[in-house]
Amino acid sequence: MRGFDCLLSIGGKEVAAQINADLKRGATASDVSNRIAMDWQESLPGLKNWSVTCNGAYVVNDAALIALEDAFVNHTIIDLSLKSEVMNYHGKAFIVAFPIGTQFNKDVTYTVQLQGTGALERV
Secondary structure (H helix, E strand, C coil): CCHHHCEEEECCEECCCEEEEEEEEEEEEEECCCCCCCCCCCEEEEEEEEEEEEEEECCCCCHHHHHHHHHHHHCCCEEEEEECCCCEEEEEEEEEECCEECCCCCCCEEEEEEEEEEEEEEC
């Protein structure tokens, strides 16, 4: 599987000119060590979390980028899908960062960081 075969979509609209997307999944560790013995630390898995970071070329009038702009301004929770031929994830997320990059004589670019809220489902 190649990286550019994995597309991010917002509310069913694929984000145009996307260069990459990183899905980060994690879990907290809950300390359950015996405080009297003071020997080895013991932990159990705690709450899980996930986020997606994506960047690409900014395409004027792209429906998905407009949806991202609106979601950022309005603090809207969005439906997010990350899919390819061999994997498909779906969840709800909100935007925590959305910088737009401009350089002299280069394309305008964007980076968007989405924080998952609730379960990330493998579909």
